[in-house]
């Protein structure tokens with residue numbers, strides 16, 4: 001099947017236009033951006049359009065260009081064979097790698113080659129100007145007429161900023177009245193992220209896809225569910241959000257980050273050359289940077305996302321400081337195990353972690369095969385030096401804390417340190433004061449949190465897992481179904497490219513996601529088992545929810561909707577999960593059926609927390625009421641906290657988010673209203689023909705109920721109250737989840753026994769179910785034609801072959817210093833075990849025969 005066929009192919013059950021999540025797109029900034037007449041401002045529209053032209057079907061994880069860039073970049077690094085990364089080299093290659101993110105693989109600035117955002121930016125300038133010229137005034141008039149001049153400021157802002165806005169009262173009304181037009185199989189939520197509404201109606205047709213049919217346009221990538229996404233073209237640094245944040249223009253483009261210190265620093269020049277032991281001493285004279293704000297030891301909310309990379313790179317003397325560190329470290333110490341005379345044979349017994357996860361610190365014989373074993377080599381490599389291909393001995397970082405201990409104890413069983421000049425051959429260190437060791441700082445971010453006793457040092461690494469298949473690809477992460485080699489247990493491994501995270505300024509988001517997953521311990525929130533990083537990637541190893549997205553389950557219904565009873569079941573579980581998150585001070589902000597996964601039991605699991613935010617100064621909940629009926633006020637947990645990012649998914653975005661006046665945890669109750677509506681009617685209540693219309697409907701239109709599903713008055717009342725445009729009057733804004741739980745719609749729900757309820761349907765792995773991998777394999781065929789396949793394979797190979805980087809190996813200057821590598825202390829025995837006979841590609845949903853009340857599961861399957 002070629003690409004054209006793919007686009008022309010009618011929608012299949014389970015196939016969808018995935019809804020994408022917005023982040024950081026502020027309508028107000030459209031105005032400033034579009035009205036700017038000089039060429040310095042850029043918009044994310046440029047990214048989108050640029051990507052559409054360039055990405056073709058190259059999408060994949062890193063998407064189009066960046067895919068290629070990444071592989072080129074990877075080839076450009078001198079990739080050492082495994083086991084040979086010493087501190088200086090590791091840092092050096094990391095630095096050049098991170099630098100190349102901004103300067104292109106060959107060091108040239110992307111803007112000069114026309115690949116970067118600047119090029120895209122100028123395109124967008126042209127586009128916006130032409131739109132303004134041709135349409136702006138007409139449309140402003142149209143808007144004002146259709147609203148009787150009664151538009152409130154946000155819409156006016158949009159009109160001004162976008163240059164046009166199609167608002168038709170007629171169309172708006174038709175949204176609610178023709179539900180079947182809105183069948184989810186053909187619907188489309190927000191296109192590429194980030195997006196400006198203005199790009200939707202550009203005169204220029206999209207380069208590929210079925211002409212005139214928006215359902216089949218846009219870029220394509222390996223994700224079978226994700227159309228119209230072009231990651232390579234999404235350059236967040238051009239996002240107008242930066243302007244909104246009041247940043248100076250130079251902050252708009254990552255290409256403009258100041259690297260002058262790099263070229264002007266001779267010390268850095270030396271530093272960038274891979275160093276061999278003993279050659280890094282010059283760096284030790286480099287000045288130490290006086291002040292460096294460690295990103296992640298701050299509260300996440302105190303960091304403006306767009307600042308994070310600037311912060312990281314532009315700290316004066318960043319490189320010198322690194323050089324200094326590496327130099328000091330290498331100059332002073334080296335394990336005798338790392339010196340040529342001690343390379344072979346390896347000592348027979350080394351005390352260390354045996355990597356079986358039980359922390360018993362058992363003794364093991366260290367053999368060459370142990371070192372090369374992917375499953376248990378990591379810790380050995382870590383504790384030992386190993387011999388590189390050329391006979392050159394490269395040091396492996398040891399925990400610095402162990403160095404002085406070894407010296408202090410003077411124990412012959414402990415590994416003594418040796419001066420670099422090799423003068424001491426004695427197993428005992430020379431008497432006298434202990435040499436100064438600059439101890440790498442372990443990140444304290446998650447380790448100081450109250451939940452940190454849930455976790456221990458990481459027990460796995462990328463090599464511990466074997467890929468089974470790609471489960472899905474999100475905005476920045478790729479999620480694989482993997483089995484742990486040692487246990488055969490199945491997990492969902494979400495992998496993020498560090499380069500991509502830096503480039504797209506997502507560092508803060510991944511830290512937030514890690515923190516929320518690590519903090520949470522709730523039956524309806526996906527369990528995080530391990531999180532770790534390698535040189536190039538970040539990994540979140542989560543419980544595998546074999547039922548996949550709830551969205552898919554809805555798609556299996558002919559009318560894409562379910563009965564009121566079933567909707568109540570799911571809505572109650574979502575309410576409980578949101579209540580828990582709010583209790584913890586988190587606002588979820590991206591509720592939608594795609595982010596609700598189905599556990600093998602049929603219960604829900606909330607996932608994807610990259611848009612979530614933690615309220616500053618989260619307070620404890622307050623218990624109110626009498627002994628007979630107590631109410632937990634969870635609203636108070638994030639009381640007074642407002643945040644102003646433009647995040648969410650188009651059809652689910654709350655009015656206050658569009659208005660840009662800040663929002664609170666009440667946005668989650670709005671999205672619960674939309675979700676409940678979508679479960680019952682098969683479409684969302686405010687969907688318009690384009691983003692502008694959708695936003696207008698959200699701001700202006702009252703919710704109307706289709707008659708394609710009979711729902712009770714209580715149910716309608718709940719939806720209306722959740723979809724109250726004024727957030728302060730919305731259900732849930734007084735006491736949080738308690739307001740919702742007391743609504744008559746949930747009267748019969750036994751909240752404390754939710755986990756014991758029988759779910760309406762149970763996911764089943766089957767060879768008869770729909771094969772969700774079909775599209776990915778088509779994509780792969782297509783990719784290989786274009787020569788991209790091999791780079792994807794190469795990328796995946798690296799993902800699963802790199803060594804884990806331990807917390808104390810990651811410099812505190814590193815942007816991912818605070819992505820703690822840790823494993824859940826108690827592994828439950830509940831995870832699925834891999835079976836050879838299953839492709840894990842096909843899932844169907846079986847009615848739950850144990851569900852006692854009202855035969856609702858039958859109703860589910862009748863629809």
Ligand SMILES: Nc1ncnc2c1ncn2[C@@H]1O[C@H](COP(=O)(O)OP(=O)(O)OP(=O)(O)O)[C@@H](O)[C@H]1O
Pocket residue numbers: 020021471472473474475476477478479492494526542543544545546548549594595597607608609610
């Ligand atoms: N634990 C899991 N079990 C099964 N499938 C999963 C799991 N986690 C994620 N997936 C699949 O991978 C897809 C992408 O994951 P996720 O939404 O977390 O990525 P993302 O990059 O954060 O996406 P988004 O663009 O929505 O932010 C999901 O839609 C889902 O299909």
